[in-house]
Amino acid sequence: MTSSTNVTTVTLKVSRFAPRPERERDRARTGSPFARRSSPFGSGSGSGAARRRPRGRQWVQEYTIPARPEDTVLDCLMTIKRTVDPTLAFRYSCGHGMCGSDAVAINGTPNLLCTATLRDWAKRPTTSDATDDEGFRHTGDVADDAPADDADSPSLGVVELAPLPGFPVQRDLIADIDPMLDQIRRLKPYLQASGTLATTSEGKVDVFEYLQHPDELARYEQLSNCIACGVCEGSCPVFAGGDAFIGPAALIWASRFVNDSRDTQAMARMDAIDTPDGVAACQSVRACTRQCPRGIDVGEEMWQIVAKVRER
Numbered sequence: 001m002t003s004s005t006n007v008t009t010v011t012l013k014v015s016r017f018a019p020r021p022e023r024e025r026d027r028a029r030t031g032s033p034f035a036r037r038s039s040p041f042g043s044g045s046g047s048g049a050a051r052r053r054p055r056g057r058q059w060v061q062e063y064t065i066p067a068r069p070e071d072t073v074l075d076c077l078m079t080i081k082r083t084v085d086p087t088l089a090f091r092y093s094c095g096h097g098m099c100g101s102d103a104v105a106i107n108g109t110p111n112l113l114c115t116a117t118l119r120d121w122a123k124r125p126t127t128s129d130a131t132d133d134e135g136f137r138h139t140g141d142v143a144d145d146a147p148a149d150d151a152d153s154p155s156l157g158v159v160e161l162a163p164l165p166g167f168p169v170q171r172d173l174i175a176d177i178d179p180m181l182d183q184i185r186r187l188k189p190y191l192q193a194s195g196t197l198a199t200t201s202e203g204k205v206d207v208f209e210y211l212q213h214p215d216e217l218a219r220y221e222q223l224s225n226c227i228a229c230g231v232c233e234g235s236c237p238v239f240a241g242g243d244a245f246i247g248p249a250a251l252i253w254a255s256r257f258v259n260d261s262r263d264t265q266a267m268a269r270m271d272a273i274d275t276p277d278g279v280a281a282c283q284s285v286r287a288c289t290r291q292c293p294r295g296i297d298v299g300e301e302m303w304q305i306v307a308k309v310r311e312r
Contacts, residue, residue: 009155010067010122012076014088015162016172019056054169061085067118067156074102074113076159077173089172097293100229104173105162110234112293122157164230166240177230183250184228187272191257192265216261223256223301225294232288232298238281245281246273248288248298255305270309279306 063080077090092102095114102113106121167175198209232248233239239247254273258266273279284306286299 007066007154008068009064010071010076010118011062011064011155011158012073012080013060013062013158013160014173015058015160016061016088017054017056017058017163017169019054019171069117069119069122069156071118072114073106073116073118073121073159073161076118077113077161089174091174098227100227100231100293103164103177103229103231103234104175105165105234107160108162109291110164110231111291112229112231115293118156118159122159124155124157164234166234166236166242167230175230177228180230180233180247180249181228183246184253187250187254187269188265189253189257191260191263193262194264210262212261219261220256220259222296223252223259226252226256226296227294228253229293231291231293235287235291237285237287238283244277246275246278248282248302251279251282251305252296252298252301255301258305258308267312270305270312273305274309279309282306 063076063084065076065079065084067076067079074092074095077088077092081088081090090102090104090113092113093099094101097112097115100112103110104113105111106113106116107123111121161173163169163173164175164177167177167179170176198206200206226249228249230249232252236245236248238245251273254269257263258269263269279302282302284299284303286302288302289297289299292298
């Protein structure tokens, strides 16, 4: 990973979780009959059950390995997996920010492992982290925080990793994103056209009938880049806070087809999300926009779909 000269290191603080084996009586337990009924956008057994805190052992484990500033956090985890600790569990696939399978919380911020470089995310210790004699930590202004180590320090700093917020943890950094995917599926994320083929005077299919103007394509083209990584949902304080909310990812997929001129079910789609747990639950915080790996202005699109639902 690094050359023998000018070797630098990085420390990864990984939140780990080992689930406890499920017992027979746990499988039969259905939860309290007095619990509030959850959103229809949740799982089959209710979103409350889907987000039930898993039971098992939780701890934070530190790994210090050789690294370069240009290495990604995924590179570091792969090194740990191959050479240090084969029990460490995390999810990844393409490694290029296209599949969205490796979303986690990096230093508390949802992001993709494969696009986060150590240069951007490794935190150097600062003088503000010190505590006084009474145990209070001085925070101070960021501008006044000078690195405790000098520029020649061999350490790049520390990166803290945790599972994606708002989803049940399966093991270590692997979160169960099935609740989000179920919400997307319930909104029928596919084109619903009339199905009637236009024909020419000769009885042939009129292919030009289905061409779109560039302006029509522009209304939903960016939205079609969503990779359902869950970063926006992990960033949303309403969704990640555990409240009943369909979530920004599902609303983005709904908006994609509402804005498609070829789709004939726009009104039905807006009816489906016009619920207390749908667009009404969005608080317009716009935290969902900050780290979208595909460059979608999720907060703006949320505002647009909310406006369309209310104006229809």
